[in-house]
Amino acid sequence: MPGAGNYYTGTRMRILVTGGAGYVGSVVAAELLRAGHEVVIYDNLSHGHRRAVPQGAELVNGEVGDHEALGQLLQRHRPEAVMHFAALIEAGESMEAPERYFRNNTAGTLNLLECMLQHGPRRLVFSSTAALYGNPERTPIAEDAALRPTNAYGESKLLVERMLGWFHRIHGLRYASLRYFNAAGAAGELGEDHRPESHLIPIILQVAQGKRPSLAIYGTDYETADGTCIRDYIHVADLASAHVLAVEALATLDQLIYNLGNGRGFSVRQVVEVARKVTGHAIPAQDAPRRRGDPAVLVASSDKIRRELGWQPRYPELEQIVASAWEWRRKHPNGYEE
DSSP states (O other): OOOOGGGOOOOOOEEEEETTTSHHHHHHHHHHHHTTOEEEEEEOOSSOOGGGSOTTOEEEEOOTTOHHHHHHHHHHHOOSEEEEOOOOOOHHHHTTOHHHHIIIIIIHHHHHHHHHHHHOOOEEEEEEEGGGGOSOSSSSBOTTSOOOOSSHHHHHHHHHHHHHHHHHHHHOOEEEEEEEOEEEOOBTTBOOOOSSOOOHHHHHHHHHHTSSSOEEEEOSOSSSTTSSOEEOEEEHHHHHHHHHHHHHHTTTOOEEEEEESOSOOEEHHHHHHHHHHHHOOOOOEEEEOOOTTOOSEEOBOOHHHHHHHOOOOSOOOHHHHHHHHHHHHHHOTTTTOO
């Protein structure tokens, strides 16, 4: 699998990965194994897939909100670090049922932190989001930009970041909060398969597969060159290498906050055009009303993690990202459920 193994320290750790059967979590788990770490995955499989669990990782089925089960897991395996991906991620849904997001994302993480205080460890890498920034005043967005989420999903993650700051200050928790933008692409046998799917690139590819008649473009009147939203797309393998760098850096550093993106934005219409080129499919598209809570432009500045940890995306081109996702889709036309 692609990655940045040459950056890694080679110091072996046992790492608990919550949500490790999901899209990003599974790719990170595979990269951890490739870097020589021992991996235990904790996932309720509500959105993850058993077939996404990489060979060599142990899967434990459970809820992050289950204090007793999580405590027993930490006692039994004694991990030296935790990577926390288990969360609901749909911004649109969060504006219809915010209570689910605060219960699962915020309260669930609090339960994890309490278990870590009780049983160890004191090192956490948190899967955060660019949704914290809302409608930014400037782009590319730096880590010190104002945090003003426009949806309950972003707010649920922001509350966690605030908790992490206090746990660091009071309990000495070492943590890295990685605010990433639009994860996309596939890494070897691991790809993106949400049920239902709501992310742009896999939806476009489902149209190319003939599984959807057309694509809905939500909002064509934004203040952008072509009227559609602009996002920063980052290859999931590049995300994974950043996570491994971060967890290893916590051996000597204690509080890290990084954006993860390519620093370039592409509009929805631009992504569609690239996908048409990659797939050779017409990909019909229909204009639709805006979705509540969608910012017009989200583009990252990742200068800080490049400078401090030496991270460098290996697959920065949108065509590379879409092509890897398309290759996975052609090999797995029904996703993980063949």
